[in-house]
Amino acid sequence: MRYLTAGESHGKQLTTIIEGIPARMPLLKSDINASLLRRQKGHGRGRRMQIEKDLVEITSGVRHGYTLGSPISLTVTNDDYKAWVSIMGEDPIDEDEKVRRVVTRPRPGHADLNGALKYGHRDMRNVLERSSARETTMRVAAGAIAKTMLRHLGIEVVGYVKEIAGIKAKEVEGLDAKERFEISDASPVRVLDKNVEQEMMDCIDQAKADGDSIGGVCEVYIEGMPAGVGSYVHYDRKLDAKLASAVMSINAFKGAEIGIGFEAARKNGSEVHDEILWDETRGYYRRTNNLGGFEGGMTNGMPIVVKGVMKPIPTLYKPLQSVDIDTKEPFNASIERSDSCAVPAASVVMEHVVAFELAKAITEQFPSDKFDTLKRAIDEYREEIRGF
Structure with a gap:
């Protein structure tokens, strides 16, 4: 899958x-x-977000509610484009107009300057x-197809917010993936802990009033992944490494953790490693889940827990200093339309990029030309390892 x-x-x-994507998998535009x-x-x-109503068109690869096994193409129209035709159109424009619209002032924290240096763009x-993080629209769309596949295989994926600007949600015990989805989806800040919801919203409002921005921590929780997906044999096939890479590829993300992550550095080994148990119904399982569902680069059958750290969005209404690439004169960075906090939305993006990597790993490990063959192979494998 790619x-x-x-x-x-x-x-x-x-x-x-x-x-x-395997053929004959149920898939609807909804x-x-x-x-x-x-x-x-x-x-x-x-x-x-008030201007764009992101709805997808499936333009190939799906017929009568089922995938064909051929590439699936999706499009989302930018409704805002009508106001940007003269700026973003593909046709040539006269030199005076071109000069007037050139962006020569890079914003700190963005790709503007580095991208200009790499590709030689004088117009940033x-x-x-x-x-722009607008690109994540299509990463969510691709991930939604992966999530659909996983759901049909008995694997549930949900993302939510753990922390915003230092305000931490308490750990919620005993919730399965569906319950986590329902609670977070009903929250304006996608948090499971109702007690910190208003405090987070107040902090976001204050940042907006101050012309500033704030970041936070997202978490993705996955149930139903069978043990042994990934590899201990080759470094580039370790699934936890692939998940960390996927998280770090999201705009403004600066860190990733599996399970308790960096907290493991502050604990003894006896407090970190998860004891192995077995019963006839569950097969092998762990007493705890500090390692977040992974050992040796492979899933261990426990819920997968991945965290991602999002920095504050760098587009500020109290701009930082920068340098004009034409005049080399200092200036205060320009203001583009922006969010004061995008952590709740980023948790949805993270959920979907993680889902794609999990689905990809499954199709690499099990026969996947046809969806019914894939499902049968996974069911048989689950039964095999349960009584191993």
């Missing part, structure tokens, strides 16, 4: 092509749209339009 995305933030449309609409919600989102709009 996918490629295309499109600019204010261009005509966003596109993705997904390859490797499966994808539900995820896209979740990505647009969350306290602290900016005006762009060529960088900022593609490096």
Whole structure:
């Protein structure tokens, strides 16, 4: 499985092509749209979410509610494009107009300057339009197809917020994946701990009033992954490493943890490693889940727990100092339309990029040309390892 995305933030449309989805898997447009609409919600989102109503069109690879096994292509139209035709259109414009619209002032914390240096763009709009988090729209769309596949295989994936600006949600014990989804989806900040919900919203509002931005921590929780997916044999096939890479590829994410993550450095081994138990119904399982469902680069059958750290969005209404690349003169960085806090929305993005990596790992390990063959292979494997 793999996918490629295309499109600019204010261009005509966003596109993705997904390859490797098994044939004859049930898939509806509503499966994808539900995820896209979740990505647009969350306290602290900016005006762009009021302009764009992200709904997908399936343009290939699906017929009469089932996948064909051929590449699936998806598009989302940018409704805002009509106001940006003269800026983002593909046709040439006269030199005076081009000079007037050139962006030469890089914003700290963005890809603007580094991208200009890499590709030689004197107009940094060529960088900022593609490096925008708008691109995650199609990553969520691709992940929604992966989530659909996982759900049909008995694997549930849910993302939510653990922390915003130092305000931490308490650990909630005894909740399964579906309960976590229902609680977080009803929360304006996608948090499981109702007691910190208002405090988080107040903090987001204060950051907006101050012209500032705040970050936080997201968590993705996965139930139903069988043990032994991934590999201990080769470093580049370790599934926990792939999940960490996927999390770090999300815009503004600066760290990833599996299970208790960095907290393991502050504990003794006896407090970290999960004791192994067995019973006839569950097969092998762990007394605790400090390692977040992974040992040796492979799943161990316990729930997978992955955290991601999102920095504050770097587009501020109290701009930081930068340097004009043409004049080399200092200036205060320009303001683009932005969110004061995108952590709730980022938890949805993280949920979907993690889901894609899990689905990909399954299709690499089990026969997956046909969905019914894949499902049968997973069911047989689960039964095999239960009584191993």
